[in-house]
Amino acid sequence: MSQAKSSRSEDAVRQLFSDTYSQADERFHTAAVAAGADIVSYQHPLQGPHGENLRLTGCRIGAKDARHVVLVTAGTHGVEGYAGSAIQTGILKRLAAYSLPSDTSVVMFHVVNPWGMAWDRREDHDNIDLFRNFIYCEPPFAENLLYDRLDAAINPLEWAGTIRDEAERAIAQFIDTFGEDRFIGIVRRGQHDHPKGLTYHGQGPSWSKRCVDQIATRFIGAGARVANLEIHTSWGKPDECLAISYAATGSPKLARTRRWIETPLYLPGADPLIPAHPCTPFESLERLIPGVEVTALVMECGTYDGKMPLDCDRQNNFVFTHGDPCSALGLQARQNMRRYCYPDSLEWKAMVWQCGELLFRSLAEGVRDW
Template identity: 30%
Template sequence: MMLPDYRAQRARFLQAAERAGAQLRSWRHPLPGPHGETLHTDVALLGDPAAEKVMLIISGTHGVEGYYGSDSQIAWLETAEARAVPPDCALLLVHLINPWGTAHLRRVNEENIDLNRNFIDFSRPAPASPTYDAMHTFYVGDRAAADAAYADALENQGWPAIKRVVEAGQYRDADGIFFGGKAASWSQLTLGAIIDAYLRQAKSVISFDLHTGAGAYGHPMLMAIAERPWRALDRARALFGEWLTVLFTGAGRDSETGVTATATGYLSQFMHDSLPEIELIQLVIECGTLPGEEMHRRVRDDHWLHLTGDPASEAGRRIKQALAAGFYPEDPDWRAVVELRTQQIFRHAWRSLTATD
């Protein structure tokens, strides 16, 4: 497969935003992409900047998943419905909040941080992860020894037990997997600045964070992920009924969805914490691809590649292809199903938000 390309994807988004008459603003990332290109998080606003009702769509929290997210933003921008913004309403698109990860075809950011573990308050001590410490050896040091230890754990403990521990995230080892960071990342600070610039006047917001790679192949899941019940939860349940899966995260929690319930630092929780005074419905669309164990194998190979290998080498390219195919399948039926369902969800949310009451 052709590797997806940040520059082409960004150009398509900017063209679609311009055609829709959006106001654009860009936050430049400090580092370049793999071809020396500059990287940006672009923000497109349609409608009234002072609107009290806003639909927000964020793509690329996990960099490489941003190709699906960006496609979804572009497709929505191209609908007549999105362009006909009623008074006192706005559509806000945050395009690729982790542009480094999207450009370099990584799930993580430039600091090996899983952004969806980074959205915690670093003025307080980060959660400890004593059970991860024993599994850190799967991801560092001598590769053959690490592979043997990982194979042994798969055989004896099974993937679900490993997943519960490693995907919960950890804040100690910057060279480890699902690393949450030691401080707020560029992306966390940028999202905070975007919230301050665009959402402080809002009273009612429906917000989407778009993902791929967890859950059943070609079955987009509509989820709400948070550490505890939130203000507009009943409204969200009434709006989406049985389509909505509500997931509460924290130590000891479990989930059948493929999304990790034991983790901390989700972007969704950050949105709630950043906008505590408003009617916020924070949603996640998670489009399943391959089984969790296979996805982890590909993520783990990419982790090793950036620790000790050369992403530009032939071996590196094969690892990137496997990762991209895992998070953004080329299968036209997969693409068609996730587009159909994602647009359906956007339309349902948008009609509810913009309805005059």
């Protein structure tokens, strides 16, 4: 590749990836308008750290009654949304290149958790993990009795001093007895009973879930067949993007996904950091819109060492639930979270865009035969 062509390619990547929530929001909206999209936004009740307004936006290119829908979703885990926003913006800019048939529409949910993205959090303003809220927001709510036992240690009321020391001793004792994987698995399984604790599922539909349901009802018609690309970061090798399916072994959804993409599929459950779930967040559309079927693919973009330390999550949770996110400790915790979820590396960003665009193209082509 010539130096001039390489420079143009690098500039194109820079124009997709943003430094702030507001910049990402503006770039996405500009691209959606230029693509002729139907757009709807919901203003978040709170503001960002600099007083900026926040919104969750949906857009559609194509007819509402389209038989096939390619749904691209980003920012479900807040600060992870920088990667997904860039992929969505790039797809909108190149939409004509995909030659989508008339019976296929493209729908996007941009930054499902805008507050989390602006504040460098994976959780929303109510401390809810939205990935899990979309799946588990309806009762009955499952218990996590071992989490209940360890709550004070997982989520200490102080980040320094005797309370924190006692928390670390309790965790170390549990790990010595049962192993680190079991401890991580307890935390990552999540819970409904500790609103200020890590991996809180909530006890009903979150603000984002209610907004998404309204957008989906407006943009996706009854009986549609939906191929969903859901974009995440911070797990996996730093030089690769994983394609993950939560579909059951032997199911038509898993077989369909294998036909659509060329890359190997990762099936969750073996690593306690990526627990198995009965479905993905936006498969909830099957319960919302009559006759809709959703086949979902989760894209996970690896960063740095591939596994965000649990203490990074715990510290970030502490400053938002018991501390001050604008204090020195709060700023450090937010910077650490952003670093793990959104590396400031042009090479990483280029890899993320290439993988995301490839997976979108694979779904857009595969859905034609569904």
